[in-house]
Amino acid sequence: MRxxxxxxxxxxxxxxxxxxxxxxxxPREPDLAARLGLSRSSLRxxxxxxxxxxxxxxxxGDGTFVTSLDPxxxxxxxxxxxxxxxxxxxxxxFEVRRILEPAAAARAALxxxxxxxxxxxxxxxxxxxxxxxxxxxASDVEFHRLLAVGSGNRALASIIDSLRQPTYRARIWRGLxxxxxxxxxxxxHRAILDAIEGREPEVARSWxxxxxxxxxxxxxDAVNLDGxxxxxxRRKASAKSPRxxxxxxxxxx
Amino acid sequence: MRxxxxxxxxxxxxxxxxxxxxxxxxPREPDLAARLGLSRSSLRxxxxxxxxxxxxxxxxGDGTFVTSLDPxxxxxxxxxxxxxxxxxxxxxxFEVRRILEPAAAARAALxxxxxxxxxxxxxxxxxxxxxxxxxxxASDVEFHRLLAVGSGNRALASIIDSLRQPTYRARIWRGLxxxxxxxxxxxxHRAILDAIEGREPEVARSWxxxxxxxxxxxxxDAVNLDGxxxxxxRRKASAKSPRxxxxxxxxxx
DNA sequence: CGAATTAATTCATCCGATCTATATGCCGTA
DNA sequence: TACGGCATATAGATCGGATGAATTAATTCG
Numbered sequence: 001m002r003x004x005x006x007x008x009x010x011x012x013x014x015x016x017x018x019x020x021x022x023x024x025x026x027p028r029e030p031d032l033a034a035r036l037g038l039s040r041s042s043l044r045x046x047x048x049x050x051x052x053x054x055x056x057x058x059x060x061g062d063g064t065f066v067t068s069l070d071p072x073x074x075x076x077x078x079x080x081x082x083x084x085x086x087x088x089x090x091x092x093x094f095e096v097r098r099i100l101e102p103a104a105a106a107r108a109a110l111x112x113x114x115x116x117x118x119x120x121x122x123x124x125x126x127x128x129x130x131x132x133x134x135x136x137x138a139s140d141v142e143f144h145r146l147l148a149v150g151s152g153n154r155a156l157a158s159i160i161d162s163l164r165q166p167t168y169r170a171r172i173w174r175g176l177x178x179x180x181x182x183x184x185x186x187x188x189h190r191a192i193l194d195a196i197e198g199r200e201p202e203v204a205r206s207w208x209x210x211x212x213x214x215x216x217x218x219x220x221d222a223v224n225l226d227g228x229x230x231x232x233x234r235r236k237a238s239a240k241s242p243r244x245x246x247x248x249x250x251x252x253x
Numbered sequence: 254m255r256x257x258x259x260x261x262x263x264x265x266x267x268x269x270x271x272x273x274x275x276x277x278x279x280p281r282e283p284d285l286a287a288r289l290g291l292s293r294s295s296l297r298x299x300x301x302x303x304x305x306x307x308x309x310x311x312x313x314g315d316g317t318f319v320t321s322l323d324p325x326x327x328x329x330x331x332x333x334x335x336x337x338x339x340x341x342x343x344x345x346x347f348e349v350r351r352i353l354e355p356a357a358a359a360r361a362a363l364x365x366x367x368x369x370x371x372x373x374x375x376x377x378x379x380x381x382x383x384x385x386x387x388x389x390x391a392s393d394v395e396f397h398r399l400l401a402v403g404s405g406n407r408a409l410a411s412i413i414d415s416l417r418q419p420t421y422r423a424r425i426w427r428g429l430x431x432x433x434x435x436x437x438x439x440x441x442h443r444a445i446l447d448a449i450e451g452r453e454p455e456v457a458r459s460w461x462x463x464x465x466x467x468x469x470x471x472x473x474d475a476v477n478l479d480g481x482x483x484x485x486x487r488r489k490a491s492a493k494s495p496r497x498x499x500x501x502x503x504x505x506x
Numbered sequence: 507c508g509a510a511t512t513a514a515t516t517c518a519t520c521c522g523a524t525c526t527a528t529a530t531g532c533c534g535t536a
Numbered sequence: 537t538a539c540g541g542c543a544t545a546t547a548g549a550t551c552g553g554a555t556g557a558a559t560t561a562a563t564t565c566g
Contacts (some may be wrong), residue, residue, distance in 0.1 A: 002550095003547070003549080003550070004301060004549085004550090008305065012333075012337070013354060016337065017335060024566065026353070028515085028516065028517090029516075030515065030516095036551080038551085039547095039550060039551045040551085040552075040553095041294055041297075041551065041552080042459065042551080044294075044298055044517090044518085045297055045298050045301040046297040046301070048299070048301060048302045049301045049302040049304070049305035050301075050305075050306065050308065051296075051302070052261065052302035053306060053330060053333065053334060055337065057515080057560090058516095058517070058518095059516090059559080060516070060517045060518065060557070060558050060559070061515070061516055061517060061518095061557075061558035061560070062515090062516065062517080062558085062559055062560075063517080064516090064517080069338070070336055071338065071342065071345075072333040074335075074338075075334070077306060077330050077331070077334060078328075078331060080265075080306070081306060081308075081327040081328070081330060083265070083269065084265070084268060084308065084322055084327065085322070085324065085327075085408075089407065089408060091323065092324075092406045092407055092408040092409065093408045094316075095351075095406050095408075095409065096406065096408055096412060098410050099352065099353060099356040099409070100349075100353070103352040105507065106313060112552030114500070128443075134327075153345045153348050153349065154342065154345055154429065155343065155345040155346045155349050156348065156349050156352070159412065160348060165362070189315065201387060209532090232549060241566080248320065249565070255518070256519075257518085257519090271511060281547065281548090282547070282548065283547095284508095291519080291520085292520045292521070293520085293521085293522095294518095294519070294520065294521080295518080295519060295520075297548090297549085299546095310530075311548070311549095312527090312547090312548080313526070313528070313547070313548045313549065314526075314527040314528030314529070314546070314547055314548065315527085315528055315529070315546085315547070316546090316547065316548080317547090317548080327522045362558085444551095451566080500507080
């Protein structure tokens, strides 16, 4: 086994065994390298790899730390990976969303605290009857995020959140071309929330299914029409993103 | 932005834009370093990070290559991450499985080719009526994997597969303590397969739900009993695992 | 007391030498 | 010609030290 791979494993084990806890600081590079019996260069490769998947966080001039290991944080890696599958398999990921989001909505109807429901209601109310496409998308993303969190299952919420990433471009495209989609989205959001508020899981599930399926169907049709391609939305990632994974910043949604 | 992070991004972009395709070989370390304008050491950190998440594969003495980028391969990263959440949130991941696997079973009932169904049948038949715990677990893993693949959705299959990883230890524990679990598992597997063969998606979904819920309930009970802890199953990963992520080898399931 | 400067700590980057694994072509043998 | 083993080229693996940059803390000065 390569020394670097072994270092990755050793550090991982230090976390699993509890020797290193979330937020803990790792020994200095030279010290840890000595302890693991390898050179700084090799250790740095291991640390960089673990930083990419958000297990470690390096702060220049300060030190290297174990992250919170929050599922949501760890799942960000999935978004990075999903970026590699932009064109072809978007529909496959969409189908997974169509499975997970209704389930999350149903669970939210059972478990979501009243206070969080109120927050969700406020989010919808703050959006005017005819919002801009940008505002709608921002609200949409936040709505689904809170809905997923409301399921009370962090792992479920994280996966849903990650799956949303690779499809948001398609949704932007939809917002730009289909004007009645705005009103429809708003109405469906309210229907889902009403069901949750009324503690009716099956109604929430159904509305969520309708909501996701609507977008999915539209994308499906668009894909089937030959020559129809989403407009290029490529951005220079290097300049904007301070994160290692260089993900899209929230403001872009 | 750190030069290494920029290198990660540049390589990612080279893949996204199609300049590098799956299976392609990257330029030699010195050449690529020169092209990206950084040192070999820094480039190596970037390559190591991308190798950890299975985007690149390095073969000493041969070269560095883009992997197949198969969703299943990419999702392996999730398993690595999930290993960090062994104790507390296993049940959360289990709940996601309880959502996804029945959905996959239902879809398999609609889409799975007859030939694949026959293969699944053969898998179950080859297992004797009273198999060893090891054989049962191996068969179980393969059964669920084929079932997920049978859904016809690679993304769904990959996620299910990844989620299975962090729970297999719990299942091993179950197999060792509950003897009737063997017969029950076999019967449930057959029931699921019968439903798929009969092209009855809702029946398949229900049996899959029962199957997963059974294990989940058992784990739930075990967790609730104070002082009951799974036996240590720690292994020396360094010696056994040739993969970068040092995951469990199939034979251990 | 507060602000600015300085110093110490820590990671970031680079360099180039040496080691190791792999692939491939050459060569001898059958 | 066919096969097997050896030599060599290639490419990644590892190392250790020098230098730069960012952050934090201590110190000094107004």
